[in-house]
Amino acid sequence: MKNRKTGIWPKIRRVINEIHLWLGIASGLIIFVVCLSGTIYTFSDEIQRFLEPSRYKVNGPIGDSKLPIAQLILQLEKDNDGKVTTINIPAKPDETYQFTLLKKDEKGRGTGFSLDPYSGQVTASGEAVGSVFFMKMFRLHRWLLLDTSIGRPIVGWATVIFTLLILTGMCIWIPQKVRYWKQGLKIKFDSNWKRINHDLHNTLGFYAAFLMLVMSLTGLYWSFDWYKSGLYSIFQVEQPKGRGGRPPMAEAKKGEKVEKETSPIDIALLPWEQYLEKANERLSYPGNFRISIPEASDKSINLSKTRTGFFASAAGDKIILDKASAEILEVDIFRDKPLNERVMGSIKALHVGNVFGTFSKILYFISCLIATSLPVSGTIIWINKLRKKSKRKGAVLA
Template sequence: MKSKTSWKKVRKVFNDIHLWMGIAAGLILFVVCLTGTIYTFRTEIEEFIERDKFFVEIPENGKKLSSDEVLEIAQAEFPGQNISSLSVPANAKRPYTVSIRKEGERRGTNYLINPYTGDVLGDTSTSSSEFFMVMFRLHRWLMLDTSIGRPIVGWATIIFVLLTITGMVIWFPQKVKAWRNGLKIKWSANWKRINHDLHNALGFYSCIFLLVMGLTGLQWSFDWYRTGLYNVLGVDRSRRAPQEEQKPEVSYEGQQALSLDATLAKATEVLDYDGNYRITIPAADASSIAINKAKVGFFAPSGTDNITINRYTGAVEEKAIFSEKPFNERVGSSIKALHMGYVFGTFSKILYFITCLIATSLPVTGTIIWVNKLKKKAARKKGKLKGRYVEQPSALKTA
């Protein structure tokens, strides 16, 4: 009996912590989880709304312009502006993407170009982009000033992690035989029991994903957390100043550099799988070119493979294959993908979407449980008072 009493006391402590933390941060967590749910499939929704921009028709001859010709079109369309990269998709129905970055800009603007006709289809923003930016700002800093909103969301996320941990402790029943009750929803019961089961069972099934979301999301709220996270992983995230390119021993003066398509063909010899290419456009006097490739498909991992190729000889000078990196480096470079859900392509995004829906429901079902308990306590208290009130007049009559 002592062990049972001890467990009940421990469980009550965790239950009280879970309750009051949930009350304190419930509304904020509801907003953060709801906006995260909506934001999960932002890209797919935007591409569906403006399909004519993000998908092109393949002509009968199926002949594409060369990558160099696409660059020439972009340079003519945006004279005097720096083209930082060219993205070549694996899907033949997708347009090429050219990133144009003005001097002083941290991030460029992406423009879509039809690889068959050379038509500039516009930038990647859509009629729904502003809506999703509102969702993003609500998710990250509640539409407040970032110096105020970020720490509020950050501390709410810390509470979210603690709620997940305390919820897991509360879920574990005293008897192993009773575990089955915590894994199912009794749809034949009354609505109060169904609400309790929804909170209990769905919270258990999603707890691992919720922990991953919370622990990865904190890095955008607190610098100290981000530093500590990468220190624990043993990953160096310091931004090093770019080193000047060493002059090759062999001079390439007077030689013609390989075309971009020829360079991509060399890259495909090393990275022989279906994937999307992104070419970083080098300076005119650079002898090498950096290319990265990401796999495509329903279960496609988020990691990219990077290679550097000599522009004149086609020789591979550097190679960094994601799957060959140490585990800690793979995790460190996948933090954003782990938080947003695309770590294993569309498959993991679907799982994250469902998990986010559950996370959005937990503050609601939890509040209903709390209100029902308050009503139950009030009813008991009222019943006791009523009993005392009935006894008093009978005592007077006897007297």
């Protein structure tokens, strides 16, 4: 039998090791910044809730009945000379309602307002505490705080390199002899600092490899349009058009006349609570509602509901109700979709880690923290090897 030390595997291993080393040196700083900012951003929502509880929690006594949603909308629009576009209604009775209002002549997504549903009092408005900082972290993570045309491809190619580093790192981790497998699964804290650093790089990298690979492969979705289109093509899912992520509207057939409404349809709007009650009959689980306020000419109401809980999925279910009767017109249950559609509908959740609620976010936070440490521990390993080579060369010359 051929000795493995003189076989082909050691030669391949050395080549992979060199590729891993130089790719890491070339992209280490960018990967460190991207992973660090991603780690900080993971629990941004939870941190903002902690910093400004009055925006999310009801301060006064919790009553038995809440004010009608229509009354809250009318009062908010009257006081701020604008139009409410969305409402987030939490499942917990002690949390505030979140409104988005587009003021007159205001551009963009609008201004956020938090209302006490029992008193109608505005508890917070505008930007949340910490939102500016976390937006900086977001831009640092996505574009390195540069112009998107420059920062986006830099982060994208650094992510490609990071993916190759994970794969080559896994190859390097595989021991040459079976009896050394256990050695690669633990850290020898009773050894010297160089060995501990080496084990931290190899062992922690191994444990976090799968989630790091998921993060990198999904992260490329926002870096390259060709990659995004390729994913939709591979999973055989129709790619949404526009920023809102809605599927493309059906085009009129050639020669077909498209009629456009010139005046709003006079359809009576039922109490919002009636729509929610009807939606809860179909989606009978604890969850948070998001209502998209329809135009006067719209004949339907669009609502989405997401589950709550430690293991709750970030994916929501959608329901469309008839505006005049509150009858259910269409239901879109995420769990009932084919696997390929669920995967493509969970790209963001798979990247940020809330695909299984707080549980998966904790796992992602730890993995992202490990990913942040890898360029540091890897650089230390490289420096130690350079010093070792230098000492050997010096001994030979002596």
